[in-house]
Amino acid sequence: xxxxxxxxxxxxxxxxxxxxxxxxxxxxxxxxxxxxxxxxxxxxxxxxxxxxxxxxxxxxxxxxxxxxxxxxxxxxxxxxxxxxxxxxxxxxxxxxxxxxxxxxxxxxxxxxxxxxx
Amino acid sequence: xxxxxxxxxxxxxxxxxxxxxxxxxxxxxxxxxxxxxxxxxxxxxxxxxxxxxxxxxxxxxxxxxxxxxxxxxxxxxxxxxxxxxxxxxxxxxxxxxxxxxxxxxxxxxxxxx
Numbered sequence: 533x534x535x536x537x538x539x540x541x542x543x544x545x546x547x548x549x550x551x552x553x554x555x556x557x558x559x560x561x562x563x564x565x566x567x568x569x570x571x572x573x574x575x576x577x578x579x580x581x582x583x584x585x586x587x588x589x590x591x592x593x594x595x596x597x598x599x600x601x602x603x604x605x606x607x608x609x610x611x612x613x614x615x616x617x618x619x620x621x622x623x624x625x626x627x628x629x630x631x632x633x634x635x636x637x638x639x640x641x642x643x644x645x646x647x648x649x
Numbered sequence: 650x651x652x653x654x655x656x657x658x659x660x661x662x663x664x665x666x667x668x669x670x671x672x673x674x675x676x677x678x679x680x681x682x683x684x685x686x687x688x689x690x691x692x693x694x695x696x697x698x699x700x701x702x703x704x705x706x707x708x709x710x711x712x713x714x715x716x717x718x719x720x721x722x723x724x725x726x727x728x729x730x731x732x733x734x735x736x737x738x739x740x741x742x743x744x745x746x747x748x749x750x751x752x753x754x755x756x757x758x759x760x761x762x
Contacts, residue, residue: 574754638750640692
């Protein structure tokens with residue numbers, strides 16, 4: 533159990549366009565979903581946290597108008613990179629949490645590689 | 650700034666060798682420490698969640714220990730196999746933001762047959 537899918541796995545887009553990435557929890561209800569970004573040779577860095585039906589909470593330095601997050605249901609969250617630029621090229625990965633128990637376990641998708649040309 | 654450091658960055662071992670890596674994290678403000686195994690093109694897979702000082706957890710040939718007072722965790726793999734080749738990530742949950750995971754940059758393990 534606890535499977536998370538992401539779509540697409542890879543996307544190439546032109547500078548100035550917008551790209552939407554979907555994150556789905558397939559066999560559990562994710563009360564909270566997280567979006568991370570990883571630049572080459574760096575750690576996974578949390579971008580934002582979203583709860584179903586609420587506005588996302590963004591980490592310091594992450595532009596909320598550029599990275600639009602929608603958590604419309606307990607199984608789906610989307611990240612839209614608006615007006616993408618080459619510096620947005622990165623690996624984006626989501627996770628879902630059931631939020632039960634003492635430790636807050638997160639279940640990750642396989643990630644999306646975004647290349648902006 | 651909360652830093653999580655992992656060492657070594659990468660490791661090449663021969664099949665059958667035992668190996669271990671380190672994760673260091675802030676000893677204050679501790680809530681939990683997670684280990685993940687991440688194979689290329691797959692999702693990171695949770696290995697262990699550790700919460701108590703002195704915790705030791707085991708899953709098959711993989712085990713982990715936790716020292717919250719000094720801020721480190723070790724991951725051990727006994728008798729490495731080629732299928733153990735992956736990046737091993739640790740992630741720290743701070744007590745004041747227990748939903749957050751702060752990741753290290755990982756240890757990339759390659760096991761040669």
